[in-house]
Amino acid sequence: MKGLYIKTYGCQMNVYDSVLIENMIKPLGFNVVSDVGKADLVILNTCYIREKAVEKLYSELGKIYSSRKNKEVIIVVAGCVAQAEGKEVFRRAPFVYAVVGPQSIATLPELIVKASRDKNHVVNTDFPEIAKFDKLPGECYGNSQGSSAFLSIQEGCDKFCTFCVVPYTRGVEYSRPANEIFREALKLVANGTKEINLLGQNVNAYRGEFEGDVWDLGKLISCIAKIEKLERIRYTTSHPRDVHESLYLAHAEEPKLMPFIHLPVQSGSNKILRAMNRKYTVEEYLEIINRFRKLKPEIEFSSDFIVGFPGETERDFEETIKLVEKVGYAQAYSFKYSPRPGTPGAEKEDQVPEEVKTERLLCLRKLINKQQLEFNQSMVGKAIPVLFSDKKGKHQNQIIGKSPYMQSVCVSDPEGKYRDKIVNVKVLEAWQNSLLGVGFSD
Numbered sequence: 001m002k003g004l005y006i007k008t009y010g011c012q013m014n015v016y017d018s019v020l021i022e023n024m025i026k027p028l029g030f031n032v033v034s035d036v037g038k039a040d041l042v043i044l045n046t047c048y049i050r051e052k053a054v055e056k057l058y059s060e061l062g063k064i065y066s067s068r069k070n071k072e073v074i075i076v077v078a079g080c081v082a083q084a085e086g087k088e089v090f091r092r093a094p095f096v097y098a099v100v101g102p103q104s105i106a107t108l109p110e111l112i113v114k115a116s117r118d119k120n121h122v123v124n125t126d127f128p129e130i131a132k133f134d135k136l137p138g139e140c141y142g143n144s145q146g147s148s149a150f151l152s153i154q155e156g157c158d159k160f161c162t163f164c165v166v167p168y169t170r171g172v173e174y175s176r177p178a179n180e181i182f183r184e185a186l187k188l189v190a191n192g193t194k195e196i197n198l199l200g201q202n203v204n205a206y207r208g209e210f211e212g213d214v215w216d217l218g219k220l221i222s223c224i225a226k227i228e229k230l231e232r233i234r235y236t237t238s239h240p241r242d243v244h245e246s247l248y249l250a251h252a253e254e255p256k257l258m259p260f261i262h263l264p265v266q267s268g269s270n271k272i273l274r275a276m277n278r279k280y281t282v283e284e285y286l287e288i289i290n291r292f293r294k295l296k297p298e299i300e301f302s303s304d305f306i307v308g309f310p311g312e313t314e315r316d317f318e319e320t321i322k323l324v325e326k327v328g329y330a331q332a333y334s335f336k337y338s339p340r341p342g343t344p345g346a347e348k349e350d351q352v353p354e355e356v357k358t359e360r361l362l363c364l365r366k367l368i369n370k371q372q373l374e375f376n377q378s379m380v381g382k383a384i385p386v387l388f389s390d391k392k393g394k395h396q397n398q399i400i401g402k403s404p405y406m407q408s409v410c411v412s413d414p415e416g417k418y419r420d421k422i423v424n425v426k427v428l429e430a431w432q433n434s435l436l437g438v439g440f441s442d
Helices: 012-028 053-068 080-085 088-092 102-118 178-190 217-224 245-253 270-276 282-295 314-327 354-377
Strands: 002-008 030-032 041-046 074-079 098-100 122-124 148-152 195-199 208-210 213-215 232-236 260-262 300-307 331-336 383-392 398-402 408-412 422-430 434-440
Touching: 002 012, 012 030, 012 041, 012 074, 012 102, 012 148, 012 195, 041 053, 041 080, 053 074, 053 080, 074 080, 074 102, 080 088, 080 098, 080 102, 098 102, 102 122, 148 178, 178 195, 178 208, 178 217, 195 217, 213 217, 217 232, 217 245, 245 282, 270 314, 282 314, 300 314, 300 354, 314 354, 331 354, 354 422, 383 408, 383 434, 408 422
Parallel strands: 002 030, 002 041, 041 074, 074 098, 098 122, 148 195, 195 232, 260 300, 300 331, 408 434
Antiparallel strands: 208 213, 383 398, 383 422, 398 408, 422 434
Protein backbone atom coordinates (compact mmCIF):
# COMPACT_ATOMS: atom_id res chain seq x y z
CA MET A 1 0.00 0.00 0.00
CA LYS A 2 1.17 3.54 -0.79
CA GLY A 3 1.13 6.37 1.74
CA LEU A 4 -1.44 9.21 1.57
CA TYR A 5 -0.81 12.43 3.51
CA ILE A 6 -3.53 15.10 3.66
CA LYS A 7 -3.02 18.47 5.32
CA THR A 8 -6.15 20.57 5.88
CA TYR A 9 -6.22 24.32 6.32
CA GLY A 10 -9.05 26.58 7.41
CA CYS A 11 -12.74 25.96 7.90
CA GLN A 12 -14.76 22.92 8.94
CA MET A 13 -15.99 22.59 5.36
CA ASN A 14 -12.41 21.87 4.36
CA VAL A 15 -12.17 19.26 7.12
CA TYR A 16 -15.28 17.60 5.70
CA ASP A 17 -13.91 17.80 2.14
CA SER A 18 -10.68 16.16 3.32
CA VAL A 19 -12.71 13.25 4.71
CA LEU A 20 -14.37 12.86 1.30
CA ILE A 21 -10.98 13.06 -0.45
CA GLU A 22 -9.54 10.41 1.84
CA ASN A 23 -12.49 8.11 1.17
CA MET A 24 -12.06 8.62 -2.58
CA ILE A 25 -8.31 8.03 -2.70
CA LYS A 26 -7.90 5.06 -0.36
CA PRO A 27 -9.51 2.59 -2.84
CA LEU A 28 -6.71 3.45 -5.28
CA GLY A 29 -4.32 1.55 -3.01
CA PHE A 30 -3.38 4.14 -0.38
CA ASN A 31 -3.18 4.12 3.40
CA VAL A 32 -3.28 7.37 5.37
CA VAL A 33 0.04 8.29 7.01
CA SER A 34 0.72 11.03 9.56
CA ASP A 35 4.32 11.59 8.44
CA VAL A 36 4.70 13.47 5.16
CA GLY A 37 8.10 11.84 4.77
CA LYS A 38 6.41 8.46 4.32
CA ALA A 39 3.87 9.66 1.76
CA ASP A 40 3.72 8.76 -1.91
CA LEU A 41 0.81 11.19 -2.41
CA VAL A 42 0.57 14.56 -0.63
CA ILE A 43 -2.63 16.62 -0.80
CA LEU A 44 -2.80 20.13 0.64
CA ASN A 45 -6.44 21.16 1.07
CA THR A 46 -6.17 24.93 1.28
CA CYS A 47 -8.14 27.91 2.60
CA TYR A 48 -8.13 31.40 1.08
CA ILE A 49 -9.89 33.37 3.82
CA ARG A 50 -7.01 34.37 6.06
CA GLU A 51 -4.21 36.82 5.37
CA LYS A 52 -1.16 35.56 3.49
CA ALA A 53 -2.86 32.23 2.68
CA VAL A 54 -1.18 32.07 -0.73
CA GLU A 55 2.32 32.68 0.61
CA LYS A 56 1.78 30.12 3.37
CA LEU A 57 0.89 27.57 0.72
CA TYR A 58 4.06 28.15 -1.31
CA SER A 59 6.15 28.11 1.83
CA GLU A 60 4.67 24.73 2.79
CA LEU A 61 5.17 23.39 -0.73
CA GLY A 62 8.81 24.46 -0.63
CA LYS A 63 9.37 22.62 2.65
CA ILE A 64 7.77 19.44 1.34
CA TYR A 65 9.74 19.51 -1.91
CA SER A 66 13.04 20.18 -0.15
CA SER A 67 12.50 17.23 2.17
CA ARG A 68 11.33 14.89 -0.61
CA LYS A 69 13.18 16.08 -3.73
CA ASN A 70 15.17 12.87 -4.06
CA LYS A 71 12.08 10.68 -3.71
CA GLU A 72 9.15 10.13 -6.05
CA VAL A 73 6.07 11.87 -4.62
CA ILE A 74 2.88 13.23 -6.18
CA ILE A 75 1.89 16.61 -4.75
CA VAL A 76 -1.66 17.95 -5.19
CA VAL A 77 -2.99 21.39 -4.24
CA ALA A 78 -6.73 21.37 -3.54
CA GLY A 79 -9.24 23.78 -2.01
CA CYS A 80 -9.88 27.49 -2.28
CA VAL A 81 -6.30 28.67 -2.90
CA ALA A 82 -6.15 26.14 -5.73
CA GLN A 83 -9.35 27.63 -7.15
CA ALA A 84 -7.97 31.18 -6.91
CA GLU A 85 -4.44 30.46 -8.14
CA GLY A 86 -5.12 27.85 -10.85
CA LYS A 87 -2.16 27.33 -13.19
CA GLU A 88 -0.14 29.95 -11.30
CA VAL A 89 0.64 27.15 -8.82
CA PHE A 90 2.64 25.34 -11.52
CA ARG A 91 4.63 28.47 -12.33
CA ARG A 92 5.68 29.02 -8.74
CA ALA A 93 5.89 25.35 -7.76
CA PRO A 94 6.54 23.31 -10.94
CA PHE A 95 6.96 20.10 -8.90
CA VAL A 96 3.22 20.11 -8.11
CA TYR A 97 1.39 17.53 -10.24
CA ALA A 98 -2.26 18.58 -9.92
CA VAL A 99 -4.44 21.55 -8.91
CA VAL A 100 -8.12 21.02 -8.13
CA GLY A 101 -10.78 23.43 -6.85
CA PRO A 102 -13.28 22.55 -4.10
CA GLN A 103 -16.15 22.01 -6.54
CA SER A 104 -14.12 19.57 -8.64
CA ILE A 105 -12.75 17.19 -6.00
CA ALA A 106 -14.84 14.35 -7.48
CA THR A 107 -12.32 14.32 -10.37
CA LEU A 108 -9.30 13.86 -8.06
CA PRO A 109 -8.80 10.12 -8.64
CA GLU A 110 -8.64 10.51 -12.42
CA LEU A 111 -6.45 13.63 -12.11
CA ILE A 112 -3.99 11.75 -9.90
CA VAL A 113 -3.89 8.76 -12.25
CA LYS A 114 -3.39 11.04 -15.26
CA ALA A 115 -0.68 13.13 -13.59
CA SER A 116 1.16 10.02 -12.39
CA ARG A 117 0.96 8.35 -15.80
CA ASP A 118 1.82 11.33 -18.00
CA LYS A 119 4.22 13.06 -15.56
CA ASN A 120 2.53 16.31 -16.53
CA HIS A 121 0.54 19.10 -14.90
CA VAL A 122 -3.24 18.67 -14.66
CA VAL A 123 -5.76 21.21 -13.37
CA ASN A 124 -9.52 21.33 -12.75
CA THR A 125 -11.01 24.51 -11.30
CA ASP A 126 -14.37 24.23 -13.04
CA PHE A 127 -17.75 24.86 -11.46
CA PRO A 128 -19.56 21.79 -12.82
CA GLU A 129 -23.28 21.86 -13.53
CA ILE A 130 -23.66 18.65 -11.54
CA ALA A 131 -22.89 19.41 -7.89
CA LYS A 132 -19.84 17.69 -6.45
CA PHE A 133 -22.04 15.86 -3.92
CA ASP A 134 -23.88 14.17 -6.80
CA LYS A 135 -20.68 13.12 -8.57
CA LEU A 136 -18.95 11.50 -5.59
CA PRO A 137 -19.54 7.77 -5.05
CA GLY A 138 -21.89 6.86 -2.21
CA GLU A 139 -19.17 5.02 -0.27
CA CYS A 140 -17.45 8.39 0.36
CA TYR A 141 -20.21 9.41 2.76
CA GLY A 142 -20.98 8.47 6.33
CA ASN A 143 -17.77 6.69 7.25
CA SER A 144 -16.65 6.89 10.86
CA GLN A 145 -15.44 10.28 12.07
CA GLY A 146 -15.61 9.37 15.75
CA SER A 147 -18.11 10.52 18.36
CA SER A 148 -18.52 13.93 16.69
CA ALA A 149 -18.86 14.26 12.91
CA PHE A 150 -19.24 16.93 10.25
CA LEU A 151 -21.98 16.66 7.64
CA SER A 152 -22.11 19.17 4.80
CA ILE A 153 -25.65 20.19 3.83
CA GLN A 154 -25.09 23.44 1.93
CA GLU A 155 -22.22 25.00 0.04
CA GLY A 156 -21.45 28.25 -1.73
CA CYS A 157 -22.70 31.77 -1.15
CA ASP A 158 -24.92 34.30 -2.95
CA LYS A 159 -24.34 37.16 -0.49
CA PHE A 160 -21.25 38.75 -2.10
CA CYS A 161 -19.96 40.53 1.00
CA THR A 162 -17.35 42.98 -0.22
CA PHE A 163 -14.56 41.44 1.89
CA CYS A 164 -15.16 37.78 1.02
CA VAL A 165 -13.90 35.39 -1.67
CA VAL A 166 -16.26 32.50 -0.95
CA PRO A 167 -18.67 33.18 -3.87
CA TYR A 168 -15.67 33.13 -6.20
CA THR A 169 -14.02 29.99 -4.80
CA ARG A 170 -17.03 27.92 -3.71
CA GLY A 171 -19.63 29.14 -6.21
CA VAL A 172 -23.33 29.89 -5.76
CA GLU A 173 -25.44 28.49 -2.95
CA TYR A 174 -26.37 24.84 -3.34
CA SER A 175 -28.40 22.70 -0.92
CA ARG A 176 -28.19 18.92 -0.86
CA PRO A 177 -31.47 16.98 -1.02
CA ALA A 178 -32.81 16.24 2.47
CA ASN A 179 -33.05 12.47 1.91
CA GLU A 180 -29.33 12.28 1.03
CA ILE A 181 -28.43 14.17 4.20
CA PHE A 182 -30.66 11.93 6.32
CA ARG A 183 -29.09 8.77 4.86
CA GLU A 184 -25.61 10.08 5.59
CA ALA A 185 -26.64 11.00 9.15
CA LEU A 186 -28.03 7.49 9.67
CA LYS A 187 -24.78 5.95 8.46
CA LEU A 188 -22.68 8.21 10.70
CA VAL A 189 -24.74 7.29 13.76
CA ALA A 190 -24.52 3.58 12.87
CA ASN A 191 -20.72 4.05 12.83
CA GLY A 192 -20.69 5.50 16.35
CA THR A 193 -21.34 9.22 15.89
CA LYS A 194 -23.21 10.84 18.79
CA GLU A 195 -22.98 14.46 17.61
CA ILE A 196 -23.50 15.81 14.09
CA ASN A 197 -22.40 19.30 13.08
CA LEU A 198 -24.31 20.41 9.98
CA LEU A 199 -22.07 22.51 7.74
CA GLY A 200 -22.58 25.22 5.18
CA GLN A 201 -21.00 28.49 4.10
CA ASN A 202 -24.44 29.93 4.94
CA VAL A 203 -25.90 26.89 6.66
CA ASN A 204 -29.21 28.52 7.58
CA ALA A 205 -29.76 29.39 3.90
CA TYR A 206 -30.36 25.66 3.41
CA ARG A 207 -33.27 24.96 1.07
CA GLY A 208 -33.17 21.27 0.23
CA GLU A 209 -35.67 19.26 -1.78
CA PHE A 210 -37.66 16.40 -0.30
CA GLU A 211 -40.36 14.66 -2.33
CA GLY A 212 -41.38 17.82 -4.16
CA ASP A 213 -41.27 19.96 -1.03
CA VAL A 214 -38.52 22.37 0.08
CA TRP A 215 -37.13 22.03 3.59
CA ASP A 216 -35.34 24.75 5.53
CA LEU A 217 -32.70 24.16 8.21
CA GLY A 218 -35.20 24.10 11.08
CA LYS A 219 -37.25 21.35 9.44
CA LEU A 220 -34.11 19.38 8.54
CA ILE A 221 -32.93 19.53 12.17
CA SER A 222 -36.32 18.30 13.39
CA CYS A 223 -36.05 15.34 11.02
CA ILE A 224 -32.46 14.41 11.91
CA ALA A 225 -33.29 14.69 15.62
CA LYS A 226 -35.57 11.65 15.21
CA ILE A 227 -32.52 9.40 14.73
CA GLU A 228 -32.64 7.38 17.93
CA LYS A 229 -28.98 7.09 18.93
CA LEU A 230 -28.03 10.62 17.85
CA GLU A 231 -27.62 12.75 20.97
CA ARG A 232 -26.42 16.17 19.79
CA ILE A 233 -26.95 18.44 16.77
CA ARG A 234 -25.01 21.60 15.91
CA TYR A 235 -24.81 23.77 12.79
CA THR A 236 -22.39 26.35 11.44
CA THR A 237 -21.96 28.95 9.97
CA SER A 238 -25.14 31.03 10.01
CA HIS A 239 -25.85 34.34 8.33
CA PRO A 240 -28.10 36.85 10.16
CA ARG A 241 -30.11 37.43 6.97
CA ASP A 242 -31.19 33.79 6.84
CA VAL A 243 -32.49 33.19 10.36
CA HIS A 244 -36.06 31.87 9.97
CA GLU A 245 -39.08 30.93 12.06
CA SER A 246 -38.60 27.16 12.12
CA LEU A 247 -35.00 27.65 13.29
CA TYR A 248 -36.21 29.73 16.25
CA LEU A 249 -38.72 26.99 17.07
CA ALA A 250 -36.13 24.22 16.71
CA HIS A 251 -34.01 25.86 19.40
CA ALA A 252 -37.05 26.30 21.62
CA GLU A 253 -38.40 22.77 21.22
CA GLU A 254 -35.62 20.32 20.24
CA PRO A 255 -33.46 19.15 23.20
CA LYS A 256 -30.86 17.53 20.92
CA LEU A 257 -30.05 20.91 19.32
CA MET A 258 -27.24 22.52 21.30
CA PRO A 259 -27.98 25.94 22.87
CA PHE A 260 -25.07 27.61 21.12
CA ILE A 261 -25.11 29.59 17.86
CA HIS A 262 -22.23 30.99 15.85
CA LEU A 263 -23.77 34.11 14.28
CA PRO A 264 -21.14 36.36 12.65
CA VAL A 265 -21.95 40.06 12.74
CA GLN A 266 -18.55 41.39 11.49
CA SER A 267 -19.07 44.98 12.71
CA GLY A 268 -21.16 46.99 15.15
CA SER A 269 -21.40 49.97 12.80
CA ASN A 270 -24.32 50.24 10.39
CA LYS A 271 -22.16 52.32 8.07
CA ILE A 272 -19.54 49.57 7.86
CA LEU A 273 -22.18 46.85 7.53
CA ARG A 274 -23.53 48.69 4.47
CA ALA A 275 -20.02 48.98 3.05
CA MET A 276 -19.57 45.24 3.63
CA ASN A 277 -22.89 44.52 1.84
CA ARG A 278 -24.16 42.55 4.83
CA LYS A 279 -27.77 43.75 4.27
CA TYR A 280 -28.85 43.88 7.90
CA THR A 281 -28.50 46.49 10.62
CA VAL A 282 -27.13 46.27 14.14
CA GLU A 283 -30.68 46.73 15.39
CA GLU A 284 -31.92 43.78 13.31
CA TYR A 285 -29.04 41.63 14.55
CA LEU A 286 -29.90 42.45 18.16
CA GLU A 287 -33.55 41.57 17.52
CA ILE A 288 -32.42 38.11 16.38
CA ILE A 289 -30.27 37.65 19.50
CA ASN A 290 -33.10 38.78 21.78
CA ARG A 291 -35.68 36.50 20.13
CA PHE A 292 -33.46 33.46 20.55
CA ARG A 293 -32.84 34.35 24.19
CA LYS A 294 -36.54 34.81 24.86
CA LEU A 295 -37.34 31.37 23.41
CA LYS A 296 -34.29 29.65 24.96
CA PRO A 297 -32.94 31.58 27.98
CA GLU A 298 -29.83 29.36 28.33
CA ILE A 299 -28.69 29.98 24.75
CA GLU A 300 -25.26 31.52 24.13
CA PHE A 301 -23.56 33.04 21.08
CA SER A 302 -20.23 33.31 19.34
CA SER A 303 -19.43 35.64 16.46
CA ASP A 304 -16.86 36.88 13.95
CA PHE A 305 -15.52 40.44 13.77
CA ILE A 306 -13.41 42.23 11.18
CA VAL A 307 -11.62 45.37 12.38
CA GLY A 308 -10.13 47.99 10.10
CA PHE A 309 -12.44 47.49 7.12
CA PRO A 310 -11.89 50.34 4.62
CA GLY A 311 -13.54 53.52 5.87
CA GLU A 312 -13.80 52.36 9.50
CA THR A 313 -13.40 55.37 11.79
CA GLU A 314 -12.75 55.41 15.52
CA ARG A 315 -16.46 56.01 16.05
CA ASP A 316 -17.33 52.96 13.93
CA PHE A 317 -14.96 50.85 16.00
CA GLU A 318 -16.47 52.18 19.24
CA GLU A 319 -19.87 51.02 18.00
CA THR A 320 -18.43 47.52 17.56
CA ILE A 321 -17.18 47.61 21.15
CA LYS A 322 -20.65 48.68 22.32
CA LEU A 323 -22.26 45.80 20.44
CA VAL A 324 -19.89 43.26 22.02
CA GLU A 325 -20.64 44.71 25.46
CA LYS A 326 -24.39 44.57 24.80
CA VAL A 327 -24.50 40.97 23.53
CA GLY A 328 -21.97 39.42 25.90
CA TYR A 329 -20.49 36.64 23.77
CA ALA A 330 -19.43 33.28 25.17
CA GLN A 331 -16.76 33.18 22.44
CA ALA A 332 -15.83 35.32 19.47
CA TYR A 333 -13.23 35.45 16.72
CA SER A 334 -11.68 38.69 15.55
CA PHE A 335 -9.36 39.52 12.67
CA LYS A 336 -7.77 42.47 10.96
CA TYR A 337 -9.23 43.23 7.56
CA SER A 338 -7.08 41.66 4.87
CA PRO A 339 -7.76 42.61 1.22
CA ARG A 340 -8.58 39.61 -0.95
CA PRO A 341 -7.73 40.08 -4.63
CA GLY A 342 -10.81 40.41 -6.80
CA THR A 343 -13.15 41.52 -4.03
CA PRO A 344 -14.70 45.05 -3.98
CA GLY A 345 -13.20 45.80 -0.57
CA ALA A 346 -9.69 45.44 -1.94
CA GLU A 347 -10.40 48.21 -4.46
CA LYS A 348 -11.49 50.80 -1.89
CA GLU A 349 -9.21 53.78 -1.48
CA ASP A 350 -9.88 54.50 2.22
CA GLN A 351 -7.83 51.58 3.57
CA VAL A 352 -7.12 51.72 7.30
CA PRO A 353 -3.41 51.89 8.27
CA GLU A 354 -1.98 48.63 9.54
CA GLU A 355 -0.94 50.07 12.90
CA VAL A 356 -4.49 51.32 13.51
CA LYS A 357 -5.94 47.90 12.66
CA THR A 358 -3.50 46.26 15.07
CA GLU A 359 -4.38 48.64 17.90
CA ARG A 360 -8.11 48.12 17.41
CA LEU A 361 -7.77 44.37 17.19
CA LEU A 362 -5.89 44.23 20.50
CA CYS A 363 -8.58 46.36 22.15
CA LEU A 364 -11.40 44.18 20.82
CA ARG A 365 -9.69 40.93 21.74
CA LYS A 366 -9.12 42.16 25.28
CA LEU A 367 -12.86 42.64 25.69
CA ILE A 368 -13.73 39.33 23.98
CA ASN A 369 -11.25 37.44 26.15
CA LYS A 370 -12.70 39.06 29.27
CA GLN A 371 -16.22 37.95 28.33
CA GLN A 372 -15.08 34.43 27.48
CA LEU A 373 -13.26 34.06 30.80
CA GLU A 374 -16.29 35.35 32.72
CA PHE A 375 -18.56 32.91 30.91
CA ASN A 376 -16.21 30.01 31.61
CA GLN A 377 -15.96 30.99 35.28
CA SER A 378 -19.76 31.04 35.51
CA MET A 379 -19.64 27.27 34.98
CA VAL A 380 -17.65 26.56 38.16
CA GLY A 381 -19.71 24.48 40.55
CA LYS A 382 -22.20 23.45 37.87
CA ALA A 383 -22.78 20.01 36.43
CA ILE A 384 -22.68 19.93 32.62
CA PRO A 385 -22.90 17.12 30.05
CA VAL A 386 -19.63 16.68 28.14
CA LEU A 387 -19.06 14.66 24.97
CA PHE A 388 -15.64 13.02 25.02
CA SER A 389 -13.67 11.71 22.05
CA ASP A 390 -10.17 10.21 22.16
CA LYS A 391 -8.44 13.59 22.54
CA LYS A 392 -5.91 13.53 25.35
CA GLY A 393 -5.10 16.35 27.74
CA LYS A 394 -1.73 17.71 28.81
CA HIS A 395 -1.53 15.57 31.93
CA GLN A 396 -1.37 11.80 32.29
CA ASN A 397 -4.73 10.01 32.09
CA GLN A 398 -6.46 13.28 31.16
CA ILE A 399 -9.08 13.38 28.40
CA ILE A 400 -10.74 16.39 26.73
CA GLY A 401 -14.36 16.75 25.70
CA LYS A 402 -16.79 19.47 24.58
CA SER A 403 -19.56 21.09 26.59
CA PRO A 404 -22.86 22.12 24.94
CA TYR A 405 -21.22 25.55 24.49
CA MET A 406 -18.11 24.19 22.72
CA GLN A 407 -15.89 24.69 25.75
CA SER A 408 -12.96 22.30 26.14
CA VAL A 409 -13.45 20.32 29.34
CA CYS A 410 -10.61 18.30 30.91
CA VAL A 411 -11.14 15.40 33.31
CA SER A 412 -9.08 12.51 34.61
CA ASP A 413 -10.01 9.20 32.98
CA PRO A 414 -7.35 6.62 33.89
CA GLU A 415 -9.55 3.66 32.91
CA GLY A 416 -10.62 5.15 29.57
CA LYS A 417 -14.32 4.69 30.39
CA TYR A 418 -15.39 8.17 29.16
CA ARG A 419 -14.14 7.86 25.58
CA ASP A 420 -16.87 8.46 22.97
CA LYS A 421 -19.49 9.02 25.68
CA ILE A 422 -21.50 11.90 27.08
CA VAL A 423 -20.63 12.19 30.76
CA ASN A 424 -21.91 14.52 33.47
CA VAL A 425 -19.01 16.62 34.74
CA LYS A 426 -18.86 18.88 37.77
CA VAL A 427 -16.75 21.91 36.90
CA LEU A 428 -14.05 22.67 39.46
CA GLU A 429 -11.92 25.33 37.75
CA ALA A 430 -12.13 27.59 34.70
CA TRP A 431 -9.57 29.36 32.56
CA GLN A 432 -9.59 31.41 29.37
CA ASN A 433 -9.82 28.46 26.99
CA SER A 434 -10.80 25.44 29.07
CA LEU A 435 -12.57 24.00 32.09
CA LEU A 436 -11.39 21.39 34.60
CA GLY A 437 -13.85 19.02 36.17
CA VAL A 438 -14.59 15.58 37.54
CA GLY A 439 -16.95 13.06 35.95
CA PHE A 440 -19.72 11.49 37.96
CA SER A 441 -22.71 9.18 37.54
CA ASP A 442 -26.30 10.22 38.13
